[in-house]
Amino acid sequence: MRRLGHLRLGRRRAFFLVSTLVGLIAAVISISTVSLSPPGLHFRVLTVGAADTHVLVDAPPSTAPERPPYSTILDFDAVPQDFYMLTYRADLLATLIVSEPVVDKIAAGAGVPADSIYAYQSPDSTVPVAMSEPSNEKRAYQIQGLRRPNILEIQVRPSAPIIDIYAQAPSGPAAKTLADAAVTGLRRYLTQLGGTRLAVDAHRVVLHQLGPARGTLVSSGRKKIAILTFVTFFGLAWCALALVRRMRRPRRATVEAPQAHRPAGGLGAAGAHPAALRRVAMLRAGLMGGDWPRTSRVLPWMLAMFIAMVWLVPFDQIQLNVSLPITLPLDRLFLPIIFGVWVLTMRAGGPGAPKIRGTWIHAAIGAFGVVALLSVVLNAPELNHTIELMEGIKRIPLFASYGVLFIMFASVVRPSEVGAFTKYMLFLAVVTSVGMLIEYRASYNVFYTVAHSIFPSQLFTVPSAVDGVDALGRRLVRGASSQPLEAVAMLSLALPISLVGIMRAKRWGPRLWYCLAACLLLAAMASTYRKSSLIAPVSVIATLAYFRPRQMIKMAPLAVVMLGAVHVAAPGAFGSVTAQLNSNRLNVPTVSDRVNRYDAVRPDLWSHLAFGRGMGTYDHVAHRILDSEVLDRLIETGILGLVSYMLMMVATVLVARGLIRTRGPTVVAPAMMGAAAAVSFIVVSALYDALEFPHAPYLFLCMAGLVAVHASHDEEEAPGPEPARTHPHRRTRAPLLRSSREMRGTKRVVRS
Amino acid sequence: MEFAAILRSLWRHRLLSALGIVVAVAVAVLAVRGETTVTGLASMRVVVETPRSQLVDAAPPGSAAIQARSQLLGDLLATTPVMRQIAKAAGIPASELSVVDPTLNRPVVATPLPTAAAQAAAGQVQPNVVTVNVPDDTLPIVELDATAPTTRMAVRLVRAAAVVLKKVAVPAGSTPATSLAVRAVTAPHTKNLVKAPRHMLAAVAALLTFILWCAGIVLVQGGRRRRRRGRRRRTATQAA
Numbered sequence A: 001m002r003r004l005g006h007l008r009l010g011r012r013r014a015f016f017l018v019s020t021l022v023g024l025i026a027a028v029i030s031i032s033t034v035s036l037s038p039p040g041l042h043f044r045v046l047t048v049g050a051a052d053t054h055v056l057v058d059a060p061p062s063t064a065p066e067r068p069p070y071s072t073i074l075d076f077d078a079v080p081q082d083f084y085m086l087t088y089r090a091d092l093l094a095t096l097i098v099s100e101p102v103v104d105k106i107a108a109g110a111g112v113p114a115d116s117i118y119a120y121q122s123p124d125s126t127v128p129v130a131m132s133e134p135s136n137e138k139r140a141y142q143i144q145g146l147r148r149p150n151i152l153e154i155q156v157r158p159s160a161p162i163i164d165i166y167a168q169a170p171s172g173p174a175a176k177t178l179a180d181a182a183v184t185g186l187r188r189y190l191t192q193l194g195g196t197r198l199a200v201d202a203h204r205v206v207l208h209q210l211g212p213a214r215g216t217l218v219s220s221g222r223k224k225i226a227i228l229t230f231v232t233f234f235g236l237a238w239c240a241l242a243l244v245r246r247m248r249r250p251r252r253a254t255v256e257a258p259q260a261h262r263p264a265g266g267l268g269a270a271g272a273h274p275a276a277l278r279r280v281a282m283l284r285a286g287l288m289g290g291d292w293p294r295t296s297r298v299l300p301w302m303l304a305m306f307i308a309m310v311w312l313v314p315f316d317q318i319q320l321n322v323s324l325p326i327t328l329p330l331d332r333l334f335l336p337i338i339f340g341v342w343v344l345t346m347r348a349g350g351p352g353a354p355k356i357r358g359t360w361i362h363a364a365i366g367a368f369g370v371v372a373l374l375s376v377v378l379n380a381p382e383l384n385h386t387i388e389l390m391e392g393i394k395r396i397p398l399f400a401s402y403g404v405l406f407i408m409f410a411s412v413v414r415p416s417e418v419g420a421f422t423k424y425m426l427f428l429a430v431v432t433s434v435g436m437l438i439e440y441r442a443s444y445n446v447f448y449t450v451a452h453s454i455f456p457s458q459l460f461t462v463p464s465a466v467d468g469v470d471a472l473g474r475r476l477v478r479g480a481s482s483q484p485l486e487a488v489a490m491l492s493l494a495l496p497i498s499l500v501g502i503m504r505a506k507r508w509g510p511r512l513w514y515c516l517a518a519c520l521l522l523a524a525m526a527s528t529y530r531k532s533s534l535i536a537p538v539s540v541i542a543t544l545a546y547f548r549p550r551q552m553i554k555m556a557p558l559a560v561v562m563l564g565a566v567h568v569a570a571p572g573a574f575g576s577v578t579a580q581l582n583s584n585r586l587n588v589p590t591v592s593d594r595v596n597r598y599d600a601v602r603p604d605l606w607s608h609l610a611f612g613r614g615m616g617t618y619d620h621v622a623h624r625i626l627d628s629e630v631l632d633r634l635i636e637t638g639i640l641g642l643v644s645y646m647l648m649m650v651a652t653v654l655v656a657r658g659l660i661r662t663r664g665p666t667v668v669a670p671a672m673m674g675a676a677a678a679v680s681f682i683v684v685s686a687l688y689d690a691l692e693f694p695h696a697p698y699l700f701l702c703m704a705g706l707v708a709v710h711a712s713h714d715e716e717e718a719p720g721p722e723p724a725r726t727h728p729h730r731r732t733r734a735p736l737l738r739s740s741r742e743m744r745g746t747k748r749v750v751r752s
Numbered sequence B: 001m002e003f004a005a006i007l008r009s010l011w012r013h014r015l016l017s018a019l020g021i022v023v024a025v026a027v028a029v030l031a032v033r034g035e036t037t038v039t040g041l042a043s044m045r046v047v048v049e050t051p052r053s054q055l056v057d058a059a060p061p062g063s064a065a066i067q068a069r070s071q072l073l074g075d076l077l078a079t080t081p082v083m084r085q086i087a088k089a090a091g092i093p094a095s096e097l098s099v100v101d102p103t104l105n106r107p108v109v110a111t112p113l114p115t116a117a118a119q120a121a122a123g124q125v126q127p128n129v130v131t132v133n134v135p136d137d138t139l140p141i142v143e144l145d146a147t148a149p150t151t152r153m154a155v156r157l158v159r160a161a162a163v164v165l166k167k168v169a170v171p172a173g174s175t176p177a178t179s180l181a182v183r184a185v186t187a188p189h190t191k192n193l194v195k196a197p198r199h200m201l202a203a204v205a206a207l208l209t210f211i212l213w214c215a216g217i218v219l220v221q222g223g224r225r226r227r228r229r230g231r232r233r234r235t236a237t238q239a240a
Helices: A002-031 A080-097 A100-110 A136-145 A172-197 A222-256 A274-287 A298-312 A330-348 A360-378 A380-385 A389-412 A415-442 A446-454 A484-504 A508-526 A532-547 A549-554 A556-569 A573-580 A589-600 A602-607 A629-662 A668-685 A695-712 A733-751 B002-012 B014-032 B066-076 B080-090 B112-122 B151-169 B199-239
Strands: A032-035 A040-043 A048-058 A117-121 A150-156 A162-169 A206-209 A214-219 B037-049 B097-100 B128-133 B141-148 B181-184 B189-195
Touching: A002 A032, A002 A222, A002 A380, A048 A080, A048 A172, A048 B066, A048 B112, A080 A100, A080 A117, A080 A150, A080 A162, A080 A172, A080 B066, A100 A117, A100 A150, A100 A172, A117 A136, A136 A589, A136 A602, A150 A172, A150 B112, A162 A172, A162 B112, A172 A206, A172 A214, A214 B112, A222 A360, A222 A380, A222 A389, A298 A330, A298 A389, A298 A415, A298 A695, A298 B002, A330 A389, A330 B002, A330 B199, A360 A380, A360 A389, A360 A629, A360 A695, A380 A389, A389 A695, A415 A446, A415 A484, A415 A508, A415 A668, A415 A695, A484 A508, A484 A532, A484 A668, A484 A695, A508 A532, A508 A556, A508 A573, A532 A549, A532 A573, A532 A629, A532 A668, A549 A556, A556 A573, A602 A629, A629 A668, A629 A695, A668 A695, B002 B014, B002 B199, B014 B199, B037 B066, B037 B151, B066 B128, B066 B141, B066 B151, B080 B097, B080 B151, B128 B151, B141 B151, B151 B181, B151 B189
Parallel strands: A117 A150, B097 B128
Antiparallel strands: A032 A040, A048 A162, A048 A206, A048 A214, A150 A162, B037 B141, B037 B181, B037 B189, B128 B141
16 A cells, blocks of 8 residues: 555656646747757847837927917917817828838937837727728738837827827837837938928927836736746646546556446446436435525536526626726626635535536537647747737636636536526526517616616726617617627527427427527517527527427428517517628628638738637737637637637537437437537627627537536436437437447446 | 535634634734825816907907817926926926826727837826826816825925916917916815725735635645545555
């Protein structure tokens, strides 16, 4: 025993040493340049200083003899047009600063080579975004330019003749020097130009620098990048070693497992009678706190409350009024509490303690998390230079919260609770739909109004729902979400619950309730006036039709009734949505911009093909609005990120497909719901940046969690046949599946 | 049910849990300790007027653009020569004074570099700060706020800023009849800003410490139990 103990300690020590070594090597490489011939290690310059200064543009004093010698600002005879002219002149001068002759003078003034400065003007804030977004070529040049050590960004105030000069250099003083040099460089250039072209000096514009440049070091870089890289690679190395060890251990255990160890009538036994299994499960449920909602367990209730918050509260808009380095919306307040209770419950143990059982969905979500993290870590030096590293680091908790919710959901919820949870989610979706229909009809957002009255303004910032219209004149009906498209995505995730409910209901009463729910969901989606409100439900129906074509055909007459009901619930909404799909009306910015973006993002994609530029670092204000999660993933996490992102949904569909084929009576329904929700989430991911708005991702991960619950507990399910719906050739698969479950049951018994 | 298991774990280590209370109280005491700092604030409003007051005259010359002009006049206070004049009038070294326009601290387009530079600039303020602000876009009223170590110094600063603004508005060679006028609307208001350690923060810190302490106990105990169980299982396997 002592020897075994020593061995275990040795293995852990070896894990620690290997992981530390990997982490250290990665950390050193991340902050230095390694050269092989001659062999050497040079630390990179990773410090970033930033400074700003402002220049007020004034017209020269009048030279007319009857006018006092005032500049435009002081001349009380000046009219508003004179100030507009000054503002236009400021815009022109800003363009001049970034030109090559002025940059040469700036470089001379700052004492740096001219080719080490990249100067550019920010897009005009008064111009529509679609018109000011950089073109393909411009963006390619910008990517190259932003790698230079000295950067100047020039902006112009839209309503005042003021030029804002922002400078970046390897140190704070260097940045200040560069910002000041930009003003003197412009002055020198104007003086030179005036000397050659203007006879009268008095006509020259006057530049007032509003105070000397102020700034300091904004990122010391090296320590932050080294720690981030070390922690990431240490964790990855440890996980890889643990995975290898775990993969080797069960194989040995299976080989070594003697047949005599197999239990005669345990829960894993395939030959047990379903009724006996159910009795044992009920007994277990009684011992383990009962099933939700009749349970004494806290965690399912906490998760249920969290889901209610996701459906009914604009939680991502509500923020805690505390000055912290990261913003604290409601989900980041509650999720850590649930996570803490979950971890402690697992550690405290007991019969009701949640257990993590891995599925392919877990693996896919883990893979996406790893790629997302690597995309930030591998690009950390470059992101640090463009002052975007912190954006990437700040997004890690958001994406971690998605993964954490899924893992908790899959481990806390029991197979016997899945039905109750799906009904609960449908109920919440119906409440949301009713609220959205009220918003559609009365322009009154119940969710934001109630949130205003519930959350005290001293502690929380709660925004008001602005009842506006978008660029195409469509009203903003959004429920508890922040965007109508997000509301569509949420409701489309709940639509499969109602449709599968209609399919599987044995009596007319429940069937009618499910019909009503489906009608309300469809009507609420149509009330957003978004084309996606047709596309997303179609994807759900198509997925269900793939799995159950005959039943969907049987439901076809119901579609006519539903359309009528949608029209009654949201008059005019369906018509205006279908009208938008008319080929004559498809040439609108929301469509053409989306198409153009696929071409415009090429420079960003090719510059970081495999891992992207870093998760959460593509700023839509600084670069381009993408409105597509597919493009976001492609740019931020590269091809690997997009593949792993899609894999999350594909894994859900595949796992659900496997469960649907097992034909267990309680398994098929949630599996079909999960598969349809996953397909719907793939579709909406192409229509808007789905991960940026947390309502829909949380709900999708809950649905995926429900599939994972069944996938990880499938040996505990009674695989009852479905005689009426079973296809003849699939019956032959049941014994094979059962035998594979037997094998798994054997493995688990040996492991425990 | 889960909490029962957690509480059972804590009860098994009740002495250690009680020690957590002591640690939490210590953290609260440390959080409460700290210096109390006092900063003087002063605020004053001035109005930028046309030579013939627009309060009396229905359409005086220069009234059309007076609002835009008042904003730019306020901005002129931030130029180095004007700032030196304010420092001289207030009787402090120019190196200890900053004149800030809060609207300029917010970039028009919030891209990463301007945002970082604006934050860096906002952190580089001197002990004496004069903030120039136009509170209402439709009125030619400039608000002058000052932050200084004492309220007396803050008042001196806003008065000096108002005097210099008057001078800037009336350049050399002009007469009152042909130049803008700057008049005080209100007398300087003063306030002492006291920054003391917050008791609420200390309570939250203590609570968090105690929760983390208890969580640590449960986690360590769970880990030990798992290790023990694994050892027992290995022994059983070996015996089999």
